[in-house]
Amino acid sequence: MYAVIFGKNPRLSEGEFHAFTRRFNLKVSVIEGSRDWLIFDSSSGIWRYFHWLGGSLKLVRIVGEGEEAVRDLEYSRLFTVSLYGRNGWKLWRKFGSEIKRHFKEEGPSKFFKPAKTYAMPAELILKGFPDVKDFVFLFREDGSFLVGETIKVTNPFELKKLDVERPVQKPILSIPPRLARIMVNLTEIRNGSFLDPFCGIGTVVQEFVLQGLKASGSDREEDQIRAAKKNLAWLRKEFKLKNSAHLEACDARKLKRCFRQRFDAIVTEPYLGKPLKRHPSRGEAIKLINDLDRFYYPVFESFADVLRRNGKVVFVFPAYKLSGGGIYRKERKWLGKLGFEVLGRYTDYEERHKLVRDIHVLRYRG
Ligand SMILES: C[S@@+](CC[C@H](N)C(=O)[O-])C[C@H]1O[C@@H](n2cnc3c(N)ncnc32)[C@H](O)[C@@H]1O
The missing domain is CATH 3.40.50.150 (Vaccinia Virus protein VP39)
Incomplete structure (x- = not known):
């Protein structure tokens, strides 16, 4: 399961995303969506073509749902946290600390603060993405959330x-x-x-x-x-x-x-x-x-x-x-x-x- 995170004009980005999957013949079945993101399943190698999208920011691999999913995240010495559908530094810090605590068994880790409560592709690339990881929390309106890891970003540079x-x-x-x-x-x-x-x-x-x-x-x-x-x-x-x-x-x-x-x-x-x-x-x-x-x-x-x-x-x-x-x-x-x-x-x-x-x-x- 994947998520795509849309850019500053989400309706245009969504229209482009659907056109793009048809253009590159990528089999995609949509699971759920919100204004800023879309969750889908795909057997095609969408990550191979992702850089040809203009209006999306990130491709995220969904790891699981709710707080327990944090346990399934892969270790990284340096990471950040991106919240979508919620903002607030308190929540952001809570997730960062939780991930850090979970990583402790595997080694020391640190998380860095992006400009907003989500990291933009440029910030990630400058910090050393993909070695430096971006863990993503996608909130639904009812407060439940999905957890994932960014696997591709479009390159603003x-x-x-x-x-x-x-x-x-x-x-x-x-x-x-x-x-x-x-x-x-x-x-x-x-x-x-x-x-x-x-x-x-x-x-x-x-x-x-x-x-x-x-x-x-x-x-x-x-x-x-x-x-x-x-x-x-x-x-x-x-x-x-x-x-x-x-x-x-x-x-x-x-x-x-x-x-x-x-x-x-x-x-x-x-x-x-x-x-x-x-x-x-x-x-x-x-x-x-x-x-x-x-x-x-x-x-x-x-x-x-x-x-x-x-x-x-x-x-x-x-x-x-x-x-x-x-x-x-x-x-x-x-x-x-x-x-x-x-x-x-x-x-x-x-x-x-x-x-x-x-x-x-x-x-x-x-
Ligand atoms: C908005 S600009 C296009 C900008 C272009 N997308 C770019 O990034 O450079 C419009 C262009 O239309 C050209 N243009 C105006 N009337 C034209 C016509 N009748 N036939 C062809 N080109 C015309 C102008 O010379 C101008 O370069």
């Missing part, structure tokens, strides 16, 4: 490197590498040809190439293509990759002119409008979205020209946090008319942002 070490960066406008990884998983396509038609400096294309996919990227601006090429050359050298990507300048409304082939998937964050100075009113948000939709309509017509039947699109539409509170998200009937079926929708945003990413997963019926 690799994702950060992909962002801040590449030669050309565009901090505000480019998509976080973690989200690019999530969006690729949401396609559920394991192998195939992938296109980002608004590639900018190439964050999504970088992810295609890292995953060994047949990768193409285009952007209307020549200078963006030059930047994406520079970043790609850096990526190939840094990660010792043999494969590459086809990159060319192209208007996303005229893809047929640039690409003869048909793609299995399009993954993209398009132009999302000018940066906003303040939160829009509902009326302003409706106007902003309708103006942008007039641009997205021919873009989707053009997607239909270069997608295979049943091809997937993972597309970031804009939504807005309103000045009066709440979020404005639009329903787009025109997608259906163009042959695109909406399979899933997830919102993603940072507290300080006015724009909300309204991520759509679509299938092109052809």
Whole structure:
């Protein structure tokens, strides 16, 4: 039995996790879930693929249930404790001391304090994970709990490197590498040809190439293509990759002119409008979205020209946090008319942002 611990957008992480198990053909049966974690059984080697998840933090092997399960934990000289579903340092310390007492027969041990009552992957890696262990307590609402040991963490340092070490960066406008990884998983396509038609400096294309996919990227601006090429050359050298990507300048409304082939998937964050100075009113948000939709309509017509039947699109539409509170998200009937079926929708945003990413997963019926 395993648990996966979700990141800061748990609904998106859960959607990604299910898409990922289908994408890598991993047999998983869900046992129970809460907002921040999911318990499941799996006969497939999920740990071998775990690092390809963008939105999850940890893979935990469940050892047992309740206080007795502490006796079944494996000795470690240095460890920490992570609580989910409960916080409070008193409880955290109680479990740490209990584990230490139990380990006494095997040798001395120490536990260290993470920044919160659970350890984040970066803290664990810096302390020496997996030699240094992370014992996890997952609380249900009724107060009962499961006990486990973290066996894999996603690596925030690799994702950060992909962002801040590449030669050309565009901090505000480019998509976080973690989200690019999530969006690729949401396609559920394991192998195939992938296109980002608004590639900018190439964050999504970088992810295609890292995953060994047949990768193409285009952007209307020549200078963006030059930047994406520079970043790609850096990526190939840094990660010792043999494969590459086809990159060319192209208007996303005229893809047929640039690409003869048909793609299995399009993954993209398009132009999302000018940066906003303040939160829009509902009326302003409706106007902003309708103006942008007039641009997205021919873009989707053009997607239909270069997608295979049943091809997937993972597309970031804009939504807005309103000045009066709440979020404005639009329903787009025109997608259906163009042959695109909406399979899933997830919102993603940072507290300080006015724009909300309204991520759509679509299938092109052809
Ligand atoms: C939000 S940025 C994409 C950022 C990208 N995901 C990254 O990480 O660099 C949008 C990009 O769309 C491009 N763009 C705007 N209108 C376009 C069009 N009609 N066709 C193709 N690209 C366009 C812009 O040049 C810009 O690079």
